[in-house]
Amino acid sequence: MMKTIVWFRNGLRIHDHPALAAAAASGTVLPVAVLPDRPPTASDWWISKSLEPLSKRLAALGSPLVIQKGSPPEVLARLAADTGADALFFNGQIDPAARKEETELLGLGGLDNVKISRFEPDMMLDPDVLLTKSGTPFKVFGSFWKALQQEKIPWPVPAPDTLSSWREADFLQSSSLSSILNDGQSWSAKFGQYWTPGEEGSFERWEMFRDNGIQDYETKRDYPAIDGTSRLSGFLASGNMSIRALWHAVKRAEEEGDVQQPEPFLRQLAWREFAYYQLHHFPHITDQPLRTEFQHFPWMNDAAGLAAWKAGETGYPLVDAGMRELWQTGTMHNRVRMVAASFLVKHLLIDWRNGAEWFRQTLADYDVANNTLGWQWIAGSGFDAAPYFRIFNPTVQGEKFDPDGLYIRRWVPELAQLPSKFIHAPADSPGDVLAECGVVIGETYPAPIVDHKTARSRALAAYDSVKGHKERNR
Numbered sequence: 001m002m003k004t005i006v007w008f009r010n011g012l013r014i015h016d017h018p019a020l021a022a023a024a025a026s027g028t029v030l031p032v033a034v035l036p037d038r039p040p041t042a043s044d045w046w047i048s049k050s051l052e053p054l055s056k057r058l059a060a061l062g063s064p065l066v067i068q069k070g071s072p073p074e075v076l077a078r079l080a081a082d083t084g085a086d087a088l089f090f091n092g093q094i095d096p097a098a099r100k101e102e103t104e105l106l107g108l109g110g111l112d113n114v115k116i117s118r119f120e121p122d123m124m125l126d127p128d129v130l131l132t133k134s135g136t137p138f139k140v141f142g143s144f145w146k147a148l149q150q151e152k153i154p155w156p157v158p159a160p161d162t163l164s165s166w167r168e169a170d171f172l173q174s175s176s177l178s179s180i181l182n183d184g185q186s187w188s189a190k191f192g193q194y195w196t197p198g199e200e201g202s203f204e205r206w207e208m209f210r211d212n213g214i215q216d217y218e219t220k221r222d223y224p225a226i227d228g229t230s231r232l233s234g235f236l237a238s239g240n241m242s243i244r245a246l247w248h249a250v251k252r253a254e255e256e257g258d259v260q261q262p263e264p265f266l267r268q269l270a271w272r273e274f275a276y277y278q279l280h281h282f283p284h285i286t287d288q289p290l291r292t293e294f295q296h297f298p299w300m301n302d303a304a305g306l307a308a309w310k311a312g313e314t315g316y317p318l319v320d321a322g323m324r325e326l327w328q329t330g331t332m333h334n335r336v337r338m339v340a341a342s343f344l345v346k347h348l349l350i351d352w353r354n355g356a357e358w359f360r361q362t363l364a365d366y367d368v369a370n371n372t373l374g375w376q377w378i379a380g381s382g383f384d385a386a387p388y389f390r391i392f393n394p395t396v397q398g399e400k401f402d403p404d405g406l407y408i409r410r411w412v413p414e415l416a417q418l419p420s421k422f423i424h425a426p427a428d429s430p431g432d433v434l435a436e437c438g439v440v441i442g443e444t445y446p447a448p449i450v451d452h453k454t455a456r457s458r459a460l461a462a463y464d465s466v467k468g469h470k471e472r473n474r
């Protein structure tokens with residue numbers, strides 16, 4: 001009987017967990033999670049909150065979770081030696097930092113007699129199999145999506161019915177589980193008002209969306225004041241729910257007649273797959289532009305602009321509402337993510353990597369692949385990106401997608417009394433309206449930190465310089 005350590009990374013679940021299923025089938029199992037020893041980010045909050053229910057489920061199956069802090073390769077090597085494990089199984093991850101950990105693990109001397117197996121990452125398909133006719137990776141989403149739809153997405157791996165451990169249940173039973181989980185989490189504690197991380201929470205959220213949301217997804221998904229999207233991103237990013245399980249749950253609901261035409265939603269799941277696929281094939285894109293001509297983009301060094309953006313104090317209500325929603329809840333509606341990111345990159349000409357880093361720290365649903373794709377798309381430096389001349393007008397976006405200003409009123413309460421007609425451009429509102437609503441521009445709410453028209457021409461000039469560079473290099 002094999003004695004296998006199963007390393008839980010971000011596949012924080014029992015269902016569709018290839019490493020856990022294989023370990024359970026071949027002998028006894030010691031499930032282990034290793035938390036990083038550094039100041040926590042918002043997604044660390046999600047992960048640590050997922051460990052409580054995961055730990056309970058694993059204990060109920062027969063083998064409680066051991067939670068440790070430190071560098072995963074070192075902790076795992078020590079645990080393998082201390083417990084006499086003869087195998088270590090884990091699900092692979094595709095991002096460069098995680099791959100580095102995997103390489104380190106393989107290179108550690110202490111694991112010489114331990115069989116190490118890397119199982120599939122949390123993707124629908126093997127990214128090395130889905131290729132263009134000429135055998136190269138897809139660069140354009142449309143053709144990727146077409147090809148994906150022709151494929152049979154494998155079924156999720158069943159959860160084990162029972163687990164047995166070769167150690168006593170209280171072995172290292174996360175000696176200080178509560179102190180590890182609650183350590184340094186005060187900033188993100190408020191996220192608990194909005195989210196219930198964990199596998200159970202993910203199923204509940206999916207069922208709610210299946211019964212009440214997916215039908216109107218296409219018409220409602222762009223309106224941030226409406227609960228019109230699945231809100232599953234945190235569950236998918238942490239692996240509380242597997243992408244294959246979700247894909248098949250949608251398909252099953254369609255077959256059973258509970259859902260009609262779920263294609264718009266499935267298409268968004270395919271965007272996630274595309275993000276993972278690109279990161280697998282082009283691992284440098286977390287901090288390098290996919291289009292090399294963007295290496296010469298004339299970014300501006302604007303510390304004050306960056307600080308105002310982070311704080312939600314730009315004077316553009318939709319951008320500010322999004323940035324404050326992010327700080328409060330650890331997520332931001334997709335439409336607003338696009339507008340806020342575009343504002344940073346195009347209106348302020350601040351390097352997208354600054355925005356991506358802020359999102360890394362503050363998004364509870366942070367996903368390195370989706371975040372990278374999102375920022376490169378907005379900056380125009382991705383392969384299949386927003387055209388450079390598309391510069392979102394944050395005021396018009398607000399009027400279009402938050403016509404009654406409900407979203408803005410919620411997150412920017414100092415503007416809550418303004419009539420809908422004026423709420424998207426408070427600085428241009430008549431003085432008597434502002435006075436009546438208690439708004440003093442520059443005091444209770446900032447004046448726009450940059451004028452839209454000026455910013456637009458400046459951005460177009462900067463993008464033209466990149467185009468020129470590309471043409472010179474042809």
Ligand SMILES: Cc1cc2nc3c(=O)[nH]c(=O)nc-3n(C[C@H](O)[C@H](O)[C@H](O)COP(=O)(O)OP(=O)(O)OC[C@H]3O[C@@H](n4cnc5c(N)ncnc54)[C@H](O)[C@@H]3O)c2cc1C
Binds near residue numbers: 231269273337
């Ligand atoms: C600048 C920028 C940064 C982003 N950073 C992240 C991130 O760190 N983590 C993250 O999960 N998403 C990110 N996104 C994508 C998107 O905004 C979120 O996935 C979405 O808002 C999550 O809400 P939802 O679960 O209700 O999505 P739904 O609309 O219900 O979509 C369902 C799922 O599909 C996937 N998905 C949807 N849209 C996209 C997309 N454009 N790209 C890739 N996958 C998508 C997500 O897994 C999402 O949970 C980013 C987008 C932008 C523009």
